Amino acid sequence: CVVESVKDVMSFENTGQFAGVYHVLGGVISPMDGVGPDQLSIDSLVARVAAGGVKEVILALSATMEGETTNFYIFRRLAEFADLRITQLARGVSVGNEIEYTDEITLGRSLLNRTLFTDSIRR
Numbered sequence: 001c002v003v004e005s006v007k008d009v010m011s012f013e014n015t016g017q018f019a020g021v022y023h024v025l026g027g028v029i030s031p032m033d034g035v036g037p038d039q040l041s042i043d044s045l046v047a048r049v050a051a052g053g054v055k056e057v058i059l060a061l062s063a064t065m066e067g068e069t070t071n072f073y074i075f076r077r078l079a080e081f082a083d084l085r086i087t088q089l090a091r092g093v094s095v096g097n098e099i100e101y102t103d104e105i106t107l108g109r110s111l112l113n114r115t116l117f118t119d120s121i122r123r
Helices: 008-017 042-050 065-078 104-112 116-120
Strands: 056-059 083-090
Touching: 008 083, 042 065, 065 083
Parallel strands: 056 083
Antiparallel strands: none
């Protein structure tokens, strides 16, 4: 599970839903702030995957422009590993939000990433 910071690790741990290992990047790509890919721990992530034993990489970065850019960069770097499953967190309408106040991008992603109703009642 690729995250930006140790705080993100703690957030995921608090859910009790993830039993894998984490890779902390130490930030996200942000040209405006002078942060490029070489300043993050992306090379060590690629090395971990190349060493073998990794079946899935979950891109769990914030849904910001910088987070999405970093997700895409990592995806491109890991695309050469044919047996690797690369996933990202679901994006959509938060519990308690009203549709009329939800932005278009979030609402659009909610439609694209919809799930079966029966899957939601089994949890």
